[in-house]
Amino acid sequence: MGRLAYVNGRYVPHGHAMVHIEDRGYQFADGVYEVVPVVDGVLIDEEQHLDRLGYSLAELRIDWPVRRAALKLILRELMARNGLRRGIIYFQVTRGVAPRDHKFPCAAKSALVITTKRLSPPSAAMIQDGVAVSTQPDIRWARRDIKSISLLPNILAKQAAVEAKAFEAWLVKADGIVTEGSSTNAWIVTKAGEVVTHARNHDILGGVTRQALLELVTSAGIKLVERSFTVTEAFAASEAFLTSSSAFIVPVTRIDGKAVGNGKPGPITQKLREIYVEGVDRQIRAAS
Known part of the structure; x- marks a missing residue:
């Protein structure tokens, strides 16, 4: 059948x-x-x-x-x-x-x-080399916390990113604040080692992988800050990554053509991916 x-x-x-x-x-x-x-x-x-x-x-x-x-x-x-x-x-x-x-x-x-x-998991190249993102204007409605099927602004942003040879679009408000990706949540790691992602409110969708990772970050003893960050801060970050239900955690190594940190996936991103995959494995074992 x-x-x-x-x-x-x-x-x-x-x-x-x-x-x-x-x-x-x-x-x-x-x-x-x-x-x-x-x-x-x-x-x-x-x-x-x-x-x-x-x-x-x-x-x-x-x-x-x-x-x-x-x-x-x-x-x-x-x-x-x-x-x-x-x-x-x-x-x-x-x-x-x-x-x-x-x-x-x-x-x-x-x-x-x-x-x-x-679906296959993200390729080894994506995890080892990271992906590029392209910043695009955030033109969505004011209730992004609702997982609505009305996704035209997301589609336009994703297509613009693809045409810019990027894996994902990071959506940016008029004041320069990065909200999230067109189909992912956006994260940076500051040079001080803080993991930063936009606070959960009407500006972003409360990603399930995002929430699971928040709990894991805290338990791993890594400093977490839920706050908005700008494109300028993202350019200056030591690491960046994105999260989604289909890809889990993927390193971001280029933003608008500029290298993030040394242009390679950073140690905190790699550690968080390992921790998250271990959590998925625990769910699988529990269901067996």
């Missing part, structure tokens, strides 16, 4: 999966999503991702499409049917199908779509 998707209660061939033309996700981007990494058949940080889904749904006043426990069963069933051992599982909830009108519909039922995708 080929790859399957889950669409509103049915497991269907991925190539034939579809939603109604008046689904509000299609019409208005009126919905939210989550992406959970899968390693050795285990959903990594699953509860934290479901917590964030609940937060996003509540902020947009969208009902859960199924109970949390039922969603967990559906995720595992789709993974099993698709034989997913390493990759990601994507799930999206919209306000549902209703005649096109800006105001909330009275009787629409929230819609649920789930897909899986096989």
Whole structure:
């Protein structure tokens, strides 16, 4: 059997999966999503991702499409049917199908779509050499803490970064503050050895990998500061890196063509990646 998707209660061939033309996700981007990494058949940080889904749904006043426990069963069933051992599982909830009108519909039922995708971990070259980022204006809406499916500004920033031969875009406000990446969280390590990342507020998405790493940084005895930092500070940093659910921790060695530190992944970044991967391994062992 080929790859399957889950669409509103049915497991269907991925190539034939579809939603109604008046689904509000299609019409208005009126919905939210989550992406959970899968390693050795285990959903990594699953509860934290479901917590964030609940937060996003509540902020947009969208009902859960199924109970949390039922969603967990559906995720595992789709993974099993698709034989997913390493990759990601994507799930999206919209306000549902209703005649096109800006105001909330009275009787629409929230819609649920789930897909899986096989992914390899970051290449050895990415970890050993680091990646480049390109700074781009942050033109997103003011509620970046909600994991909305409305991602056009992120897409434009990512495309600009790709065209600049960079792996990722770091989004910058008019005052020069770096908020986060187009699909990642942004970090620097100062010359004093402080790990710095933007504080969690409406300006950034509270990344699940970001949060897990915050706890690990503290337990490892590394000094952590949650505050905003500027592009100028990033240029002067000794190290930089990014975090995401799909790539975990990736060193950043060039920003806008300028080398970060000595142009190689730094020792703190390497240590944090090792610590995080150990944490993932513990989750896998616990699930066995």
